[in-house]
Amino acid sequence: MAVSISRRRPKSSKKLEAKQSYFGFTILYNFLSRISALVFLIILIYLWSSFSTLITGNIIHVCFSTRKLNSLYCLSAETGKFPNIPRLVTTRNRVDMNDRDERVASAVKVVEEQLQVHRSWRSNKNYATCDGQGIYVYDLPSKFNKDLVGQCRDMVPWQNFCGYLSNEGLGEPIANLGKGWHKTHQYSLELIFHSRVLKHPCRVYDEKGAKLFYVPFYGGLDILRWHFKNVSNDVKDSLGLELVKWLESQGPWKRNSGKDHVFVLGKISWDFRRSSETLWGTRLLELEKMQNPIKLLIERQPWHVNDIGIPHPTNFHPHSGNDVVSWQMKIMRSNRKHLVSFAGAARADAEENIRSILINQCTSFGNDKCHFLNCSSSKCDEAESVIELFVESEFCLQPPGDSPTRKSVFDSLISGCIPVLFDPFTAYYQYPWHLPHDHDKYSVFMDKKEVTQMNVNIVERLSNISLRERENMRRYIIYELLPGLLYGDYNAELDKFQDAFAITMNNLLERVSRLDEAHKD
Numbered sequence: 001m002a003v004s005i006s007r008r009r010p011k012s013s014k015k016l017e018a019k020q021s022y023f024g025f026t027i028l029y030n031f032l033s034r035i036s037a038l039v040f041l042i043i044l045i046y047l048w049s050s051f052s053t054l055i056t057g058n059i060i061h062v063c064f065s066t067r068k069l070n071s072l073y074c075l076s077a078e079t080g081k082f083p084n085i086p087r088l089v090t091t092r093n094r095v096d097m098n099d100r101d102e103r104v105a106s107a108v109k110v111v112e113e114q115l116q117v118h119r120s121w122r123s124n125k126n127y128a129t130c131d132g133q134g135i136y137v138y139d140l141p142s143k144f145n146k147d148l149v150g151q152c153r154d155m156v157p158w159q160n161f162c163g164y165l166s167n168e169g170l171g172e173p174i175a176n177l178g179k180g181w182h183k184t185h186q187y188s189l190e191l192i193f194h195s196r197v198l199k200h201p202c203r204v205y206d207e208k209g210a211k212l213f214y215v216p217f218y219g220g221l222d223i224l225r226w227h228f229k230n231v232s233n234d235v236k237d238s239l240g241l242e243l244v245k246w247l248e249s250q251g252p253w254k255r256n257s258g259k260d261h262v263f264v265l266g267k268i269s270w271d272f273r274r275s276s277e278t279l280w281g282t283r284l285l286e287l288e289k290m291q292n293p294i295k296l297l298i299e300r301q302p303w304h305v306n307d308i309g310i311p312h313p314t315n316f317h318p319h320s321g322n323d324v325v326s327w328q329m330k331i332m333r334s335n336r337k338h339l340v341s342f343a344g345a346a347r348a349d350a351e352e353n354i355r356s357i358l359i360n361q362c363t364s365f366g367n368d369k370c371h372f373l374n375c376s377s378s379k380c381d382e383a384e385s386v387i388e389l390f391v392e393s394e395f396c397l398q399p400p401g402d403s404p405t406r407k408s409v410f411d412s413l414i415s416g417c418i419p420v421l422f423d424p425f426t427a428y429y430q431y432p433w434h435l436p437h438d439h440d441k442y443s444v445f446m447d448k449k450e451v452t453q454m455n456v457n458i459v460e461r462l463s464n465i466s467l468r469e470r471e472n473m474r475r476y477i478i479y480e481l482l483p484g485l486l487y488g489d490y491n492a493e494l495d496k497f498q499d500a501f502a503i504t505m506n507n508l509l510e511r512v513s514r515l516d517e518a519h520k521d
């Protein structure tokens with residue numbers, strides 16, 4: 001294990017990887033500086049897998065090793081800041097595993113309590129009438145949004161982003177898959193939400209009639225353009241700081257200290273929570289002034305109650321309710337000739353990794369039992385190949401990717417393929433408004449440890465699930481969940497359906513109306 005740590009040091013020849021490896025390395029270094037190296041190594045040997053929970057001093061780190069970058073990805077919660085998490089005591093000489101399990105259990109309990117709070121804001125009302133429920137969308141100076149889109153050509157060094165950001169963030173159409181399918185990038189939510197909220201029936205132009213304030217800052221694009229360039233932290237933080245300064249001059253922000261404001265950030269929370277030792281990302285969400293507003297993200301920081309997870313955008317953006325119904329009919333009737341499929345890539349350097357084990361298990365069966373779409377050798381970025389496979393599969397394996405959540409979970413659900421999850425942070429601790437608490441209704445869970453340590457064969461385990469159970473799950477996914485996981489197109493009129501956007505906006509309005517009532521009391 002110690003050897004693999006040193007392999008995570010940057011190699012100057014691979015400059016993109018270098019920065020991210022460096023990011024992983026500094027986090028390790030940070031741990032090392034907090035506890036003795038010996039204890040650290042013991043913890044590492046015991047706990048290291050593709051997912052581990054480390055506790056150092058009064059900080060809980062949930063760490064994931066990442067595929068592309070061979071580095072660590074950690075979510076950290078300072079227990080001091082979160083009074084509900086018991087203060088932790090570092091054991092210097094021995095690692096008490098029972099004690100550790102207990103602390104992890106209480107950290108998980110806090111996550112579950114927060115999700116319960118989020119769920120309590122779920123609304124069944126239809127806000128189409130909007131009485132007293134105005135949404136005000138700030139008209140920000142263009143440097144905070146449109147100008148960032150204008151930098152699409154060299155936003156990342158290896159790819160031109162302009163096509164992805166076209167069509168108000170939906171991307172170019174994909175003719176093969178039919179009406180409503182687009183080459184949507186997974187970081188496009190900032191644009192997709194912005195164009196929808198401008199047309200929301202509750203939108204008001206006078207801030208006095210508003211209850212909810214939408215800040216259309218494209219913070220994900222802001223950091224994306226710096227991720228792979230050698231610039232100082234000051235440069236990365238500057239636009240976010242300017243934005244906060246701009247907001248502080250606005251009356252509505254001052255009135256409630258931002259509590260009724262909402263941001264949609266199209267990347268994962270950690271990208272906005274740079275710790276003092278790393279170079280990765282901005283500090284936007286660590287700024288004191290940014291604590292009050294709600295932040296909607298494709299992956300939340302599990303110990304921040306104002307971070308709320310919303311579905312990763314998929315490639316399907318229906319315009320009408322009929323578009324949804326014809327897709328539902330198509331995938332209900334589909335001939336699912338593969339029992340299991342996995343679209344992904346192994347991680348170099350990690351034979352023991354859950355992905356490698358799943359790939360081995362999968363490829364040892366015939367194609368009808370388990371189909372492996374090798375993303376190292378074929379283009380999984382192209383939606384057609386993945387969606388066509390998922391539509392023909394009963395179960396889709398979803399081990400954690402570069403971070404715990406995966407766009408692929410949503411690709412799988414909207415294809416009627418039952419997702420098989422290995423880590424509760426992949427979905428269960430993320431999307432309280434769009435996925436129900438009872439996850440057995442739409443997914444199969446198998447703890448990573450059962451696969452990596454107990455050698456349970458996932459394909460055999462899944463063959464044991466009866467046809468009737470599969471059918472029930474699939475019906476629930478297709479008829480109950482699917483419409484609410486989609487983001488309709490920019491003019492969508494989905495009649496009887498609420499899409500992921502509508503659900504989100506309704507719940508936000510519900511929450512602010514309760515804030516308002518609490519204020520009056």
Ligand SMILES: *[C@@H]1O[C@H](CO)[C@@H](O)[C@H](O)[C@H]1NC(C)=O
Binds near residue numbers: 015230231
């Ligand atoms: C990044 O820029 C700094 C300051 O300009 C320079 O010292 C450093 O060598 C650069 N690093 C890389 C990896 O290019």
Ligand SMILES: *[C@@H]1O[C@H](CO)[C@@H](O)[C@H](O)[C@H]1NC(C)=O
Binds near residue numbers: 359363374376377
């Ligand atoms: C997946 O593709 C990569 C790159 O072409 C190759 O090295 C690897 O062996 C393939 N994996 C499997 C299981 O076929």
Ligand SMILES: *[C@@H]1O[C@H](CO)[C@@H](O)[C@H](O)[C@H]1NC(C)=O
Binds near residue numbers: 457460461464
């Ligand atoms: C599948 O079911 C059979 C019979 O009930 C059982 O013996 C076997 O252990 C099960 N396999 C797995 C992997 O769950």
